[in-house]
Amino acid sequence: MAITIYDVAREANVSMATVSRVVNGNQNVKPATRKKVLDCIERLGYRPNAVARGLASKRTTTIGVIVPDMSKSYYAELSRGIADVATMYEYNIIISNSDKSTSREVELFEDHLGKQVDGLIFMSDSISPEVRKEMKTANVPIVLAGTLDFETNLPSVNIDHEQAAYEVTKKLIDNGHKRIAFVSGPFTRDINRVCKRVGYIRALEEAGMMIDESLIVETDNTYDDAYESWNVLGKLSDRPTAVMTSSDEVAIGIMNGVRDENLRIPEDLEIICFQHSILARIVRPQLTAIVVPLYDLGAVSMRLLTKLMNKEEVEETEVVLPYYLEERQSVKK
Amino acid sequence: MAITIYDVAREANVSMATVSRVVNGNQNVKPATRKKVLDCIERLGYRPNAVARGLASKRTTTIGVIVPDMSKSYYAELSRGIADVATMYEYNIIISNSDKSTSREVELFEDHLGKQVDGLIFMSDSISPEVRKEMKTANVPIVLAGTLDFETNLPSVNIDHEQAAYEVTKKLIDNGHKRIAFVSGPFTRDINRVCKRVGYIRALEEAGMMIDESLIVETDNTYDDAYESWNVLGKLSDRPTAVMTSSDEVAIGIMNGVRDENLRIPEDLEIICFQHSILARIVRPQLTAIVVPLYDLGAVSMRLLTKLMNKEEVEETEVVLPYYLEERQSVKK
DNA sequence: CTGAAAGCGCTAACAT
């Protein structure tokens, strides 16, 4: 059996309450007593039982993170931001993968809530009614990280993907392109269908250009699928001379498809992508990209969650972080 | 206040013990009673408190994962393997980043143990005496994933990096190369210094070749540092014609360094790397590589841990998983 | 098959 607070109390000839005070840094302890207790703790190798503490205090200092897939660099980077701020505020994180399944998301909410997490950070492609119901009935704060909610106004941290896509498209238009494609990730993802796609269309319409649906291609956001997508795009009689992609991995799929046709980037095709990893920087030519501050998205989400858990006043619960365009080699000068 | 087991008991006109039995799937409950209780649970929206359960049963169904950096694809992939098997056996995971700091690793052991995790999976570059002491005094099973321990024989899951490096080097020798470099990650990492480096040297010596220390380059395992390393290697009077790298990211650094000198791969330099991500496959030329089964490393580690936590008999606690060489384009046919 | 009761290890009033 492990050492308990009782063992320490007996050893130090004080009550368990005093030991508890010492452990919790309560100032109402005479320095001499404190030292005596600390010595015993050291000597016995006492380690407070966080589970008992959690039951008694109703705070577990643990938060839950529900993410589609922690192995994807997008979420891995975001999660690292969460983890670092969590550490800073002395929280542990329980992380679970939903694989974007609504039923799994609901299960995970129940699971994490059952574990009495003090708060939750949720990421998903889109929010289903079932999940919204879970969030409504949860008794702890929830923050959406990089995840959109159009119905309600839950605390969230995002960048303005619509505006970013608009700017990317506009830049391509200004570069003289008439045929600009948008190779997207799945449209089941709000960020793609509702943000990037809409920004793309807004820029085209503003320039008085036609929307050609054959230039809007949905992929599953993987390299292989993107590579295939150029098989379609490249065979168009009037093929695109520029493309915006929803991620750097997709851009590289296009890029290799283009290269295997002996076309060149940026001479024959200009590419601007959303950057989610180191990929954009290490391929040649390097990819001009909207840099998405994934780490910060996670860090700010967690910071926001700490405020909510502390019941602090938060002026703005829907945070929008800045992004920027990094000019590299996939666009002509 | 949340619904407790008492509320359900009162509502169902049974004792809390019976509710507990129902919740825990105990067979000693009359079907009619079970149904009645289940109905009340449903109606009241009762959700068992895992913290109270953990305190009473001394099992939290949570395991700890200590990892250098969850944002690195290497560990992200490995962690996903852990997470999936954890889910399968109904465990949650608390994951923390050590950033390879020994003192942080020790803190995290204490932290996780304090949270009463039922087991731990540990990953690190090398095991320090302080950490070894933590592991010795821990009262729960610990599995090392992709991490070496030379002193003791803790449960672990690995691949044979030494043999893999030997085979890679031998293949390069058989291809006729006389100057073969090894661009490594940090030698503070046992896997590099003690395994890959040793396998590399073994192959050279077996072929009667000299060990030229200038061909062994230590990097911090990043793209940028690897790129710089070619500045050194490429300027050698008798420069290498082949190179083994400890990761695909490092290989790409070399590759771009080579390309910026207008040399070609594989004509002027052959490369074989250890593959830790999608990178090896999406760059051109694609990289011939030792495929490291990261996901499986994690999954098998977790499976092993479940057996240990169940006190099952385990015949072999030091598991070695197979790897294979994927021939692609960075080596001549 | 069901209930009563004793903890699990700690926090947080409430006393002193």
Next chain:
DNA sequence: ATGTTAGCGCTTTCAG
């Protein structure tokens, strides 16, 4: 400044 005590919500004997 320190001690006493009543829970926190559940599991787990032990009875019956």
